[in-house]
Amino acid sequence: MNALARFLRERWALAVGPLVLLGLWEALSRIGAIPMTFFPPPTRIIANAGIILDLETGLGGDILATIGRLVGTVALAVLIGVGLGIAITASQWTERGVGTLLSFVYPIPGVLFFPFLTFVLGRSETAVLLTALVTPLIVMILYTVAGVHSINRTLIEVADNYDCRGARRFFRVFLPGALPSIVTGIRISLGFGLIAVIAIEMVGAPSGLGNFLWENWQTLRVTDMYVALLCIAVLGLLTTVGFDALADRLLPWRADARKTS
Template identity: 25%
Template sequence: MSTIPLSEGAPVPARRAAPALQWPGRALGLLRAVALRLLPPLLILALLLTVWELLCARPGAALPAPSRVLQDTWELIIHPFADNGGNDKGLGWQLLASLQRVALGYALAAVAGIALGVLVGQSTWAQRGLDPLFQVLRTVPPLAWLPISLAGFQQGHPSAIFVIFITAVWPIVINTSVGIRNIPQDYRNVARVIRLNGVEYFWKIMLPAAAPYIFSGLRIGVGLSWLAIVAAEMLIGGVGIGFFIWDAWNSSRISDIILALVYVGLVGFVLDRLVAWIGRLVTRGTAAG
């Protein structure tokens, strides 16, 4: 068989790897990335559980060990949507009741917070008049609003929603106003050149440019909302994860409290990541995003 010799200095074309050989490498790389992300927190969690077990497994310990918590709360874990009537419901129903209140209060806070933030960011007079008031009101603890809301609404459910609203609205207002004030002057000049009206300027220039700041405030607000509802439900009663924790304390069910705290932390983590994910989708392609 004859061969054609390559001329001296001629580049030798690189061979492409067969697709069948590429997939194992990609799968291995994906597994390695997942392991690097998950392994450290899992190791820390295992270490903490081991220390907790060693400290609390001895007789006379004030808190139950993890193994005891799992044993005491097994029925709650495997039956999250049990309903025995009244307030005696599983943790799934308790969390859903709290999430419903958070969803309504947080939605109202998002709408009002963005609107007020745009007003304060656009108007110098509004900033001078409203910003000092906002700075004072945002320092009031969430539970301090509960007696006022109970006096005004005369019911626990709207009072809890008001506490969520008044807690979450301030970081949204402040971050939105900062984002509006930091819109590049070039964007404003372009809007004048192409003669955008107020509505077009709001949707095409203002919101996209300030979106990273807005979602920073929304992310802080959702965390504060979840904190506020747990605290408020301890006082207003009814169905909700906060009342479940308080009722478990009154009944000396410490294992139930620990399980509820784990669920509260997981739900708060999911809410934070959800808002952050939506923020990344919305701010993709913007200068600050």
């Protein structure tokens, strides 16, 4: 109970902005300043939020589908991105070549790769995941490379002197040294991953919050559409706050550094 009270006391400010926005929306909709047909009061949207619990015809199954895709996307981005990020720093030429390629691909919205992947994989779940993976993977590679470059060169020289190479060098020098930057990369990848998953669900997935949002917009089921939009916003908030809480617990010095800054 004390832990819950401390969490609420530390995080209460996160709810201020959304509550003010919702209160303003409610007032403007009620007085007719904005059309209630397209901007129903938040209280009406919340009253319809029971569809979240319906796993078959409501939003429950779509929420689980989106969460599953997000977890899979970010997990792949971390596993592949950290390994590649550390590997390419072994050679200056490799790093320059890969860096140029990433700079070329990074500005392209990940959803634009979906049509090309469907040529090979069809409109499959694999195509959805690989498309959503593009931007988070680039982010993880870039942040891992930056983390490796932030390692004190003395530590690397000591590793060379003790002939610390291969897997030992990866797990005992590079990975711990780059960890702060990697953690930041994971946090940013979660945000980009959620955006990518929702966007791809809107155009190419048979389920998920993005698909539910798009279908209800097409049929002008406005209240259900806003429930889905609210779920996306809450999922984004919980993802960020939850990851910060987990990272602070696993890396105590991260929380201490933030308090002193």
